[in-house]
Amino acid sequence: MAPKKKPDQKIAAENRKARHNYFIEEELEVGIMLEGSEVKSLREGRAQIAESYANVEDGELWLINSYIPAYDKAKTFGHDERRRRKLLAKFREIARLWQAIGREGATLVPLKIYFNNKGIAKLSLGVAKGKKMSDKRDTEKKRDWQRDKARLMRDRG
Numbered sequence: 001m002a003p004k005k006k007p008d009q010k011i012a013a014e015n016r017k018a019r020h021n022y023f024i025e026e027e028l029e030v031g032i033m034l035e036g037s038e039v040k041s042l043r044e045g046r047a048q049i050a051e052s053y054a055n056v057e058d059g060e061l062w063l064i065n066s067y068i069p070a071y072d073k074a075k076t077f078g079h080d081e082r083r084r085r086k087l088l089a090k091f092r093e094i095a096r097l098w099q100a101i102g103r104e105g106a107t108l109v110p111l112k113i114y115f116n117n118k119g120i121a122k123l124s125l126g127v128a129k130g131k132k133m134s135d136k137r138d139t140e141k142k143r144d145w146q147r148d149k150a151r152l153m154r155d156r157g
Contacts, residue, residue, distance in 0.1 A: 013047035014112040022128035031088030037074035054108035056098045061087040100127045
């Protein structure tokens with residue numbers, strides 16, 4: 001039997017520094033409430049989530065400090081670029097996330113915003129713990145060694 005194909009996903013924004021700065025313990029896919037002009041702007045791929053984070057407040061999950069620029073063609077009905085956006089998840093998932101960030105040093109980091117194969121905007125959220133400088137250096141050494149090893153194996157045979 002052939003392996004299943006991963007569904008086509010159009011990535012609108014990605015937090016590339018998240019895996020460098022944090023240990024990602026688990027990932028969760030959540031929905032995101034957007035206005036019409038925000039969806040249009042996301043489809044253009046100009047959003048930034050590098051400095052944003054998620055938080056649980058009053059039993060609801062919020063994305064804070066994400067930047068989705070104004071859509072140029074939506075003159076009358078624009079949106080606030082840095083507004084707080086509500087994230088959609090089940091109550092049990094929110095309770096589990098609340099317990100996870102209650103531990104020392106854990107935070108909710110957005111990893112990427114993408115459109116799934118149905119065209120719905122989703123957010124990949126990671127429960128993360130911060131890395132120390134030595135951990136970052138170790139990760140970089142391992143990555144360099146893997147790259148060199150692959151190069152040596154390719155050249156030899």
